[in-house]
Structures are given as C-alpha cells and as structure tokens.
Amino acid sequence: MARTPAELVGAQPDPPFEITFDGRRITAVPGQSVAAALWAAGILSWRTTRTGGRPRGAFCGIGQCFDCLVTINGDPNRRACLVAARPGDAVTTQEGHGHDRLGV
Amino acid sequence: MTDSASEPYDLAVVGAGPAGLAGAVAAAELGLGVVLLDASAHTGGQFYRQPAPQARAARPEALHHDWSAYAGLRRRLAESSVRHLPGHHVWSITHEAPAWSVHCLTGDDGSDEQPVRVRARAVLLATGAYERHLPFPGWTLPGVVSAGGAQAMLKSGLVLPGRRIVVAGSGPLLLAVASSLAAAGARVPALVEASGYLAYARHPRALAANPQKAAEALVHGAALLRHGVRLRSRSAVTAVHGTDRVEAVTVTRLDRTWRPVQGSGRRIACDALAVGHGLVPQIELATALGCATRTSADGTSALVLGPLQETSVRGLWAAGETGGVGGVRLALAEGELAGIAVAARLGAGRARGSRIVQLRRRRDRMRAFADAMAAAHTPGPGWRCWLADDTDVCRCEEVTAGRIREAVDDLGARDARTVKLLTRAGMGWCQGRMCGPAVACLAARDGAPEPPPERRPFAVPVPMSVLAQCADQPNTAP
Ligand SMILES: Cc1cc2nc3c(=O)[nH]c(=O)nc-3n(C[C@H](O)[C@H](O)[C@H](O)COP(=O)(O)OP(=O)(O)OC[C@H]3O[C@@H](n4cnc5c(N)ncnc54)[C@H](O)[C@@H]3O)c2cc1C
Ligand code: FES
Numbered sequence: 001m002a003r004t005p006a007e008l009v010g011a012q013p014d015p016p017f018e019i020t021f022d023g024r025r026i027t028a029v030p031g032q033s034v035a036a037a038l039w040a041a042g043i044l045s046w047r048t049t050r051t052g053g054r055p056r057g058a059f060c061g062i063g064q065c066f067d068c069l070v071t072i073n074g075d076p077n078r079r080a081c082l083v084a085a086r087p088g089d090a091v092t093t094q095e096g097h098g099h100d101r102l103g104v
Numbered sequence: 105m106t107d108s109a110s111e112p113y114d115l116a117v118v119g120a121g122p123a124g125l126a127g128a129v130a131a132a133e134l135g136l137g138v139v140l141l142d143a144s145a146h147t148g149g150q151f152y153r154q155p156a157p158q159a160r161a162a163r164p165e166a167l168h169h170d171w172s173a174y175a176g177l178r179r180r181l182a183e184s185s186v187r188h189l190p191g192h193h194v195w196s197i198t199h200e201a202p203a204w205s206v207h208c209l210t211g212d213d214g215s216d217e218q219p220v221r222v223r224a225r226a227v228l229l230a231t232g233a234y235e236r237h238l239p240f241p242g243w244t245l246p247g248v249v250s251a252g253g254a255q256a257m258l259k260s261g262l263v264l265p266g267r268r269i270v271v272a273g274s275g276p277l278l279l280a281v282a283s284s285l286a287a288a289g290a291r292v293p294a295l296v297e298a299s300g301y302l303a304y305a306r307h308p309r310a311l312a313a314n315p316q317k318a319a320e321a322l323v324h325g326a327a328l329l330r331h332g333v334r335l336r337s338r339s340a341v342t343a344v345h346g347t348d349r350v351e352a353v354t355v356t357r358l359d360r361t362w363r364p365v366q367g368s369g370r371r372i373a374c375d376a377l378a379v380g381h382g383l384v385p386q387i388e389l390a391t392a393l394g395c396a397t398r399t400s401a402d403g404t405s406a407l408v409l410g411p412l413q414e415t416s417v418r419g420l421w422a423a424g425e426t427g428g429v430g431g432v433r434l435a436l437a438e439g440e441l442a443g444i445a446v447a448a449r450l451g452a453g454r455a456r457g458s459r460i461v462q463l464r465r466r467r468d469r470m471r472a473f474a475d476a477m478a479a480a481h482t483p484g485p486g487w488r489c490w491l492a493d494d495t496d497v498c499r500c501e502e503v504t505a506g507r508i509r510e511a512v513d514d515l516g517a518r519d520a521r522t523v524k525l526l527t528r529a530g531m532g533w534c535q536g537r538m539c540g541p542a543v544a545c546l547a548a549r550d551g552a553p554e555p556p557p558e559r560r561p562f563a564v565p566v567p568m569s570v571l572a573q574c575a576d577q578p579n580t581a582p
Contacts, residue, residue: 005262005288010162011155031156036261044265044349045246051502055348057246058265059499059538061253062150063143063213064234066533067499075215081257082213084145084156 116224121149123424123439124230130443233425242344251380266376286331363486402478430474500532
C-alpha cells in the first residue's frame with residue numbers, strides 16, 4: 001500500500017529546488033503550486049485576516065475562495081493554490097489588507 | 105469555416121474539463137475552427153486533475169476512474185486543429201454582432217499584464233462547478249479544507265493537508281475523496297455523511313438504469329472498507345477543536361432535518377478535516393448574458409438547456425455541471441452532444457443522427473439519476489442549529505452568524521442580497537461563492553431558501569487597469 005501520494009502515482013519528479021517562507025527554506029518540486037509546496041512542508045497558514053487577524057491558508061484548492069492569498073516576491077494577493085512555485089521565490093505571510101489592486 | 109488560427113473562431117469553448125474537452129474535440133472533428141480556453145495550465149478540469157508533467161508520474165491513473173477516457177480525448181485534442189489556450193481566465197463574455205467576444209486575463213492566477221479577447225461565432229460554456237459549504241464552529245481553522253480542494257491538491261500537487269483526516273459533509277464526492285486520501289497514505293478515521301445513504305433506495309428505477317454508478321459506489325465502498333474508514337451517516341462535524349490548527353473534531357448525530365441530537369457528540373482526534381456539501385454549477389458568465397436558470401433538486405441554480413444543450417440565449421451552449429451537477433460521464437456525453445449540435449447549426453459536417461439519439465438517451469438517463477442523488481443530499485433546515493453566534497459565515501469579510509441573524513430577525517432582511525447590503529456577507533473576494541448558499545438559508549428563516557442567483561459582475565476579479573483598457577482592447581494577441 002502506498003504511504004505517500006508520490007509513491008501512489010509513481011512520481012519521479014525533476015530535481016527539487018528551494019523557496020523561502022518568511023525566511024525559512026523549504027523545498028518545492030517543479031510544477032508544484034506555492035500552496036502545495038507549503039503543505040508539503042507542513043505549513044497550513046500563510047495569511048492573517050483583516051478584521052480578526054486570524055490565520056488562514058488554502059481552503060478550496062482551486063482558485064475560488066481567495067483564502068490562500070499570499071505575498072510572493074513582494075507582490076501581495078497572489079492565490080497560492082494557482083501560482084506555480086519558482087526557484088528562489090520569497091513567500092511571506094500576508095497580513096490584513098486586500099482590495100487595493102482589484103475591482104472585485 | 106475559418107481556419108483555427110484566425111478569428112473569429114467558429115466555436116469558443118470555455119473550460120477544458122471533461123465536458124469542454126469532449127465538446128471541443130467533437131466540433132473540431134466535424135470541421136469547425138475551435139478555441140479551447142481554461143484558467144488552468146492543463147486540460148482535464150476537476151475530475152481529470154493531474155500532477156504537472158515535471159512530476160513524471162508513471163501511474164497518474166491511480167487517482168482516477170476512467171483515465172482511459174481522458175487519455176483518448178487528450179490524444180484526439182493533440183491530433184485536432186483545436187487551439188488550446190491554457191492560463192486564460194475568462195471574466196466576461198459580450199456579444200458584438202455577428203460574434204461573441206470572450207474576455208480573458210492571463211497567467212497562473214490571472215495577474216499577467218496582457219489581457220486577451222477572443223472572438224467566436226458560438227460559445228460552449230463548460231465551466232463546471234464549485235463546492236457548496238455550510239458553516240459550523242471552527243470551519244475557518246487552518247487544517248479545515250474543502251473536500252474537493254483536498255482532492256484537487258492531492259491530484260495536482262501530490263500533497264495532503266495532514267496525516268489523519270476526517271472527511272465530512274454530504275454528497276457522493278465524499279466517497280471519492282475519502283478513498284483517494286486513504287489510498288495516498290492518509291489515515292481517514294471517519295467519513296461523516298449528513299444524509300442517510302438509504303435515501304437512494306427510494307429511487308430504484310434511476311439506480312437500475314445506471315449500473316455503472318452502482319458499480320462505482322461499490323468500488324469506493326470496498327476501498328473504504330480496506331482502509332478501515334468508518335462510515336457514519338446521519339451525522340455531521342459540529343465543532344472543530346484547536347487554536348492555530350485542527351486537533352480534533354466533534355461528530356454529532358443528526359435527526360431527519362439535520363438538527364443535532366443533543367448529547368450524541370463524540371470527539372475524534374485528527375489533524376485535518378476535508379468538508380463539503382455538494383456542488384454548485386458555476387454559471388455567472390451565462391447569467392450575465394441573460395440565460396434562464398432553474399432550481400435543481402438539491403436547491404442550486406443551474407442553466408435551463410434545450411434538447412441539444414443550447415441555453416435560452418441563441419448561440420450560447422452549455423454542458424457538464426453548468427446544466428446541473430451530474431458527474432464526469434454525464435459531462436462527457438453532454439459535451440460531445442453540444443459539439444455536434446454547434447457543428448450542425450454552423451452547417452459543418454454531415455448530420456450524425458444516430459449518435460445524437462444515442463447521446464441524448466444516455467444524457468437523459470444520467471440526468472434522472474443525478475436528480476435522485478441531488479434530492480437525497482439536499483441540506484435539511486436543521487443545519488442552522490450547528491451555528492454559534494460567533495461562527496463566521498462569510499469567510500472573506502468575517503461576518504458571523506450572530507450578525508446575520510440580527511439582520512434577519514431585527515432588521516427584516518428576507519433574502520441574501522439584503523443581508524449582504526446590511527452585513528457585507530458575500531461582498532468579499534470570493535463574491536459569495538463560499539457563503540452564498542448558507543446566507544440564503546439563514547435569510548429564508550423557516551421557509552424554503554431561494555438559491556442565490558449566481559450573478560456576479562465578473563467571473564473572476566479584474567484589475568481596474570484592465571477595465572479601463574477594455575474599450576480600446578486589441579484582438580487576441582499572438
Ligand atoms: C474541487 C472539485 C473536485 C472534484 N473532484 C472530483 C472527483 O475527484 N471525482 C469526481 O467524480 N468528481 C469530482 N468533482 C466533480 C466534477 O465537477 C465533475 O465530476 C467533472 O469534473 C465535471 O466536469 P465539467 O467538465 O462539467 O467541469 P470541470 O471538470 O469542473 O471543468 C471546468 C473547467 O472550466 C475551467 N473554468 C471555469 N471557469 C472558468 C473561467 N471563468 N475561465 C476559464 N476557465 C474556467 C476550470 O478551470 C475547469 O478546468 C470535483 C469538483 C470540484 C469542484
Ligand atoms: S485555496 Fe481557495 S483560492 Fe486558493
């Protein structure tokens with residue numbers, strides 16, 4: 001019986017690379033979303049809410065809930081479940097604010 | 105016929121899931137110039153979601169039934185003249201005679217600089233569904249993820265939200281999610297279903313006509329047994345415990361109306377919860393164009409479709425979950441039927457009467473089954489008793505159940521729109537996708553809730569700069 005998802009599908013991924021989350025180094029495999037790389041490192045939250053300051057991370061996993069918003073290389077409000085991780089990405093916890101750039 | 109590299113195309117297909125793929129391939133094989141747009145970098149949609157090519161998965165089929173159907177479509181797509189545009193997020197469709205304009209943002213999350221417009225004589229909407237959520241105390245805690253989301257992250261990212269995952273909510277998707285999480289190495293201590301599965305027994309005719317569905321349920325059932333997953337029906341997770349992440353959940357028995365049975369709560373230790381209450385058709389691109397909708401058996405809004413999948417707006421077709429949630433095989437049949445119908449309308453190919461008859465029969469049979477399933481999993485009104493006053497209902501704007509009750513009981517709001525104006529519930533980033541069904545129920549008090557109208561100004565959030573540019577936008581780029 002498979003013990004990991006990668007074993008289940010017989011994945012032999014291209015060589016992994018590093019990204020950072022709030023300065024901490026974590027490993028991502030090519031093609032993985034930022035959210036998947038964070039989950040793989042056991043990290044489930046990377047945003048705090050505007051009003052309550054509560055921790056949030058990926059919820060819907062498919063780009064619809066916007067709970068996974070995060071700052072990537074200084075750029076806020078990126079959906080971590082959609083954006084592919086790239087070598088050297090600096091991912092940082094996003095605190096509060098939201099709508100300034102988008103006209104929802 | 106236009107050649108596929110020039111505009112306008114004969115057909116623009118929005119969504120490259122099972123329905124959109126089947127439709128694009130069928131239409132192209134009958135000679136149409138087809139463009140296939142999807143927000144995602146890959147074809148396959150929700151069901152055939154798969155690891156990125158760089159993961160080099162030797163057995164991608166391990167997480168899917170019916171992989172061969174997808175492999176066949178993917179091969180036909182590669183051999184066809186269809187122009188596939190991945191990473192295109194469609195935010196609006198407009199009609200400027202004689203063609204439709206499909207407006208897109210580009211990039212992984214739609215944040216690339218260059219917006220794109222694609223023109224086509226007909227449009228097939230195959231945008232699928234999103235998951236329906238009912239709030240409960242603790243559902244915003246990290247480690248609580250949507251059931252379909254856990255499945256999606258597993259299928260594409262090969263990751264799990266925890267090691268010990270309770271699966272809960274309602275609907276057939278939970279069976280698939282629990283069995284794939286367990287197959288991928290998670291321990292699934294319980295699958296908690298709010299309905300009684302016996303409800304299907306009330307529709308023996310629909311079941312008998314769909315032996316494949318019964319077989320699928322058996323496969324999942326056997327997998328769950330093998331992995332030691334305990335099935336608890338007529339129960340719900342009514343509380344999540346933990347401060348910064350999930351440590352345990354309370355599972356409570358429900359009566360027929362989904363009201364918790366006092367004193368029946370049991371704590372189950374876990375580090376994640378995957379939860380969802382069925383699916384909602386994603387139809388805002390169509391409702392913005394005035395397409396008629398109907399309320400389906402499970403209380404969601406779906407598009408009204410003619411015998412050959414055309415919406416109430418001429419020239420605009422739909423297939424798959426947009427016409428009512430019904431699963432992958434129905435999506436495949438409807439997509440193909442729509443592709444053939446568009447080709448016939450535009451005068452391409454020879455009439456394929458016998459195939460049309462066969463597909464229509466298959467579709468009607470599966471729709472009847474889908475309706476029976478939907479009815480069995482319709483939320484009972486008693487779910488509202490799960491809520492504490494401080495439970496967040498709207499995740500984006502952090503609007504609590506207490507504030508919504510105030511708007512309803514004290515200020516007289518009777519529908520989701522009024523509640524939204526009074527409390528901001530549904531006004532945030534997700535535009536009410538996560539809280540809409542729940543807010544509609546709360547606003548209806550004891551009456552039957554009106555399904556939210558699924559009207560949104562844009563299908564995806566749009567930067568102001570793009571809106572400003574819209575008037576003088578160039579036609580599709582490369
Ligand atoms: C998160 C999730 C997980 C699911 N997992 C399973 C499962 O494991 N097993 C199962 O049997 N069923 C699953 N389903 C049910 C699924 O809806 C159907 O079985 C099947 O995938 C439906 O096919 P479809 O072609 O109608 O839609 P989908 O497969 O949902 O395809 C729709 C496509 O349209 C694209 N799209 C939507 N809106 C836009 C837009 N505005 N612009 C551009 N592209 C857009 C999406 O990216 C997607 O690729 C899941 C559903 C969801 C929501
Ligand atoms: S997890 Fe919902 S948008 Fe990313």
